[in-house]
Amino acid sequence: MTDRRTYSYLGPAGTFTEAALDQVPEARGHHWKPVHNVGEALGDVLSGVSHAAMIAIENSVEGGVSTTLDALATQPGLRIVGEYLVNVNFVLVAAPGTTLDDVSVIAAHPVAYAQCHSWLGAHLPKHSHVPAASNVASAIGILDGSLPAQAAIAAPGIVQHHELEVLAEDIGDNANAQTRFVLVTRTTTPVPPTGADKTSLIVELPEDHAGALLELLEQFSTRGINLSLLQSRPIGDELGRYRFVLDADGHVYDERMADALLGIRRFSPRVVFLGSYPRADRKIVQYPERYADDVFVEARDWLRGLIGGEPEA
Amino acid sequence: MTDRRTYSYLGPAGTFTEAALDQVPEARGHHWKPVHNVGEALGDVLSGVSHAAMIAIENSVEGGVSTTLDALATQPGLRIVGEYLVNVNFVLVAAPGTTLDDVSVIAAHPVAYAQCHSWLGAHLPKHSHVPAASNVASAIGILDGSLPAQAAIAAPGIVQHHELEVLAEDIGDNANAQTRFVLVTRTTTPVPPTGADKTSLIVELPEDHAGALLELLEQFSTRGINLSLLQSRPIGDELGRYRFVLDADGHVYDERMADALLGIRRFSPRVVFLGSYPRADRKIVQYPERYADDVFVEARDWLRGLIGGEPEA
């Protein structure tokens, strides 16, 4: 197949990332390439190895996924073209024959581990933790002996791929936990607006912290735009310097969003536009009538008229 | 002289308005038409009888001149093209032979009367007041007997035009009093920017009062624009409904001012642009570097690039 495309995702098969990629109709029948981390996934896109990469961007326990946000902040040339939600729940798995009483060390990706805190405190109060590189790596590690643990935290789908026994189901602290994934390509024109869009940005603030963040937020509030994500991330050069990752309701083709972006660009030393794309929940964006496109167009016509010396109607 | 132009001003000769018109080089050698009130002056401009009219717009005792502000707010088709300051001081005059002891009733224009309150309280505590239509009318009225008063408050120049005796000089309460005048023509393209410009507007607020005024002020403060005048005026239909007259530092050709005007137009049910014109004091407008024209231009280029799908430099 000549136009067969490659999609990179955090593998191996069985991860939540694979479940997200499964939601992309355009990806079906194409080549899915499992990678080891977000950096590799985005590298595939930038080098042209892959057409797109599916990466986790926010989860309900850890918030914005640090490595993803930092990679998007520092690697130019990428654009988000789609958003996908995956319900997150966890099982405790072990090699066949293992019982809960045998478990003293648990292998788990740190984020997954953090999401099972209550269950572990109640059922295995004396366990210790060995960190693993992914939810799948934790499971494989206990099978091949590369991780010194008797049990692993993994996604329920893991048992379809590996010979493992489920010691406990639904061990996550939050039954409604979700992870939000985005599909990323090389920089391209924005996905056409659907009315149910969001726009993602990363913004560095000028010098003074508090006042500058206020000003950033006002760029949205004064144009009737809601934010669904605001995440601070250290810039990394010294303590106390932060950049902000934002998801704003609406599309860059909306007049109010374009106007907000202009305002932000004027005051920020660095803005990364990550893309405008359809929301996973397909909820139509609501905004006050006074920020509608035609209000912006009418104001420009008025200004043009008065500069041209036309008497008012 | 074929291109002889007419300038209307609040006459007769000897008023402060005439002193303002005297500051306009282009008006020299043209026809100066004295009129009886601001409405007549602006009517001359709108009907084409006059090329321009000189009218008082703000003084240090009464603030914005109500009749001027209301006329500008309600009569479309006018534009301010220049600003002029006149030092205001007053004399008490009477028919020759009169002494201060003879004075029990004083004729004065209400604004002039208000500006001499302290002197009158100290020197003529028992006087009563007869209002006159102008500073000159008060003086003429005591000469021709049409006003039942023994003395009049007038501008010092009055004695060059009429046979009057000065009973007291410098009777104004404020030695630094000034009145600000504007030259008004029919709607035309804005006067070219000089770097020392102001822009005058009249803005009606949508429904809710306090929040809407906050928003109006923020349209300027968020673009580094200072206001040198903010005057409330009742709209006149019911108690508590106000419009606002504003002078903002800068020219409509400045990017930040144009952007502020767009913002105001979008939220106000009615904006009257009165003009951008050189300040009387020729003071160069200062503003933060971040609101310079090239910052606005660069932001637009950036936005155009990202919509076009160009990778960042």
Added chain:
Amino acid sequence: MTDRRTYSYLGPAGTFTEAALDQVPEARGHHWKPVHNVGEALGDVLSGVSHAAMIAIENSVEGGVSTTLDALATQPGLRIVGEYLVNVNFVLVAAPGTTLDDVSVIAAHPVAYAQCHSWLGAHLPKHSHVPAASNVASAIGILDGSLPAQAAIAAPGIVQHHELEVLAEDIGDNANAQTRFVLVTRTTTPVPPTGADKTSLIVELPEDHAGALLELLEQFSTRGINLSLLQSRPIGDELGRYRFVLDADGHVYDERMADALLGIRRFSPRVVFLGSYPRADRKIVQYPERYADDVFVEARDWLRGLIGGEPEA
């Protein structure tokens, strides 16, 4: 009657101010003293001649009444204790036997004249105007010959006091015109709250104009307090310096209002508290639940607890 009190008002009998005083139950049966101007009325109060004075503070054509606002701003020791609304309408009156055709000159107080502009333009397009000191003075002036006019603009009640003929009724431009009056005493404790109160202030702004006004308005908006009046008045020392007269919904005994007053006092070089008193319309003040008194009390208790080192409940 030993405890007979004196109330000063802008006389003579028949003025709108008298109609306002007529609305004060406590004033009935006491001595009503007509005075010639606002300054005299407030002087009566300060000197102890009068218990209280009724003065006009805002009308729908001129906005805040300049002389009243300036007197309240500069004379310490006064407090507003009540508010009263009077419907304002005008009649054209003349000596018995006069017809409309006989009228070429009209005597009128300038504010009343301004409010009848449309009717006069339609019915007496060629009239000229003689200014009078009050609505009653205009009528008396045409009777005793002291004003050279054939007709006068006055309040309808004028015919109960003087032998005059009504040539036309309801000649005001605005059928809903009202004037707002306040009853003023010497400084005293605030009138007890009724739930339908307003608080009047005069505030001078520190140096910079636009930003400081923004900050003043935010002191109210950030505590859920609406403003029903915001009027600029020149301070009078130089062009461009303004103070602001405000009416805010609520009583100084409300926690949110007291907190706003503290905030204003901290940033303003000069605040005049004119009083908290029942609104003329008796409308109960609405405010968001989050600004209720108990929210303020609870926060203080919390702060006291944490400073005291108490563990949270």
Added chain:
Amino acid sequence: MTDRRTYSYLGPAGTFTEAALDQVPEARGHHWKPVHNVGEALGDVLSGVSHAAMIAIENSVEGGVSTTLDALATQPGLRIVGEYLVNVNFVLVAAPGTTLDDVSVIAAHPVAYAQCHSWLGAHLPKHSHVPAASNVASAIGILDGSLPAQAAIAAPGIVQHHELEVLAEDIGDNANAQTRFVLVTRTTTPVPPTGADKTSLIVELPEDHAGALLELLEQFSTRGINLSLLQSRPIGDELGRYRFVLDADGHVYDERMADALLGIRRFSPRVVFLGSYPRADRKIVQYPERYADDVFVEARDWLRGLIGGEPEA
């Protein structure tokens, strides 16, 4: 020694946390108890096992330390009483006799690993990574064979505790990297102010996200208070719900800070006051004169006077 106190810290000996505890004069000569994680350290404090615990709260690569912030947000009864900075730099260590050429797998705590990204890319491009539970655990793991790696990333002090050879020094990407630690006790009265203090809070926002954060920031900016840390943390129940961790310049005994806390308490559904304590850098807090304590006191006196009916001075 009867009054010997216990201090818990993330051990074992040789960690950066121990270096922080080393900066506390009051801790010298007392018992230092190494623990395995932040939860254990805080548990020791709450249960009374320890007098205080030293925990990392912010580093220049990862920002706020998630587990610390989440523990402080959810466990009532704790208070920060001191702040300490530790310069963070890393060495690559191995068992004696190992050379850089022998290294293909590196053991490292994920945060330390992330901070050495550049050096590793340049000098060991083909390495793979085994995560360890702490900087010390990584070193021990290569000695006792529990981690399948030939070298470990650790703090320089590690060689004082273990027989290790330094393969490379200063391998961190950022020469100025620091970690900020806090000393935490059970709830107590605040540490007395020094003039160089900070106040730490955790605040949950009411419903709407963007507007509420604006309002939170304004509580500080409108009282002249700077923020040195603003970190979002997911509340954990669903996507998009965040709490904010803040460090504000000043002490709860400062009037402006107390007033800001009252404002925050009134609007936030949940505020955790973590403490006011001396800044690690001992920098005196600067603030505009208008927010000085006496300005607050004077305003309260003024309000009391006007409620009492006293005439102004």
